[in-house]
Amino acid sequence: MLEETLTQTAFQNHYAMKTKKSLLVLLLISGIFFSAFSQTDLTGDWHGVLDVQGMMKLRIVFHLKNDSGKLISTLDSPDQSAYGLPVGETAYNHPKLIFAMPNLGAKFDGTVNEAITEIKGVFRQGGMDMPLLLTRQAIEMPAMKRPQEPKPPFPYLEQEVFFVNKTAGDTLAGTLTLPRKEGKFPVVVLVSGSGPQDRNEELLGHKPFLVLADHLTRQGIAVLRYDDRGVGKSTGKFSGCTSEDFAADALAAVAWLKTRPEIDPKKIGIAGHSEGGLIAPMCAVQSKDVAFIVLLAGTGVDGEAVLLKQFELIYGANGMEEEKLKKELATSAQEFQLIKTVKDTAQLRLKLKAFLEKEYSNLPEGERKSADDLQKQIKDEIDLLTSPWFSFFIRYDPKVSLEKVKCPVLA
Secondary structure, three states: OHHHHHOOOOOOOOOOOOOOOOHHHOOOOOOOOOOOOOOHHHOEEEEEEEEEOOOEEEEEEEEEEEEOOEEEEEEEEHHHOEEEEEOOEEEEEOOEEEEEEHHHOEEEEEEEOOOOOEEEEEEEEOOEEEEEEEEOOOOOOOOOOOOOOOOOOOOEEEEEEEEEEOOOOEEEEEEEEEEOOOOOEEEEEEEOOOOOOOOOOOEOOEOHHHHHHHHHHHOOOEEEEEOOOOOOOOOOOOOOOOHHHHHHHHHHHHHHHOOOOOEEEEEEEEEEEOHHHHHHHHHHHHOOOOOEEEEEOOOOOOHHHHHHHHHHHHHHHOOOOHHHHHHHHHHHHHHHHHHHHOOOHHHHHHHHHHHHHHHHHOOOHHHOOOHHHHHHHHHHHHHHHOOHHHHHHHHOOOHHHHOOOOOOEEO
């Protein structure tokens, strides 16, 4: 699970229906509804720790307040550096409290004690049931040792920089590290994996791009790493973009580096991680200014093949029954084929709706939702499946670019 997170698997922030979501991003949730039965004493901060099958522990904090008789809530995941996330649908009928997160295939069923000092329940997602106890007491976790993380003072120069993607009109903010000596240096542009990433590609306290930049700069190679659109100090909007848009950002970085007097314009390369490993070849084909590329956990097959294999491995590791796993994979494969063959978005939405309604109608009685809940879930799933990023990822075959790359490649 940790390895999956660090490679930023391509479906991480884009495909979250029917338990198709990594646990490490399960805390990206959205608004809250409060039943007519209201207890304002429930308001305040609720702290808990999710034990992910003994592999890791994640703190979560729910912040609840009463707004004109309606509970409004946000969620923090301190260990993921995620704060102020809006919470999804909530039903409270004392003593039962339910957080349902259909977009993530997740649900928390809790029971509030009489003193309203703790909420004990189970968090379910991805075939896993995780006991979760929420209390009023803040939880301090021991500081994780990250011996690989470099600490100042550094034996090189570090500058905060800004460059513009003139086509999109966005300004990207980043960090340029340069050897502390005279001359013109080769440079590497680091391109992150899927989902909104900061310049260090930070997740769960790990900062892989900071580690890479430190190592390379110590070897005499300059490094540019930057915040994705709409992340950190970069402007623009991340949602609605595709890998092609992010390739344009990387090429804007290359063009900007050519103007820097410290950089050898004939030795500008791109190192892409995960989705960045798909983007780097796209850039190399589009611009002769890209002198070399490095593919870190990049893909060599289309998004359908990537996701089906990921689902198979993750669900299998989580103990999903073989028959259920086969059904999940078959359903996903049919969805992906519709995305590949139906290019008109309006028609695609109609076909997906018909397909999903049929699939859900075949569920056992105990697993069926109410009509309203079902239509909402279907709509949410269709929104995800037809989003620009996801549609592009499913349809795009990396070999189209890889076959045309002429510069040196390290994969």
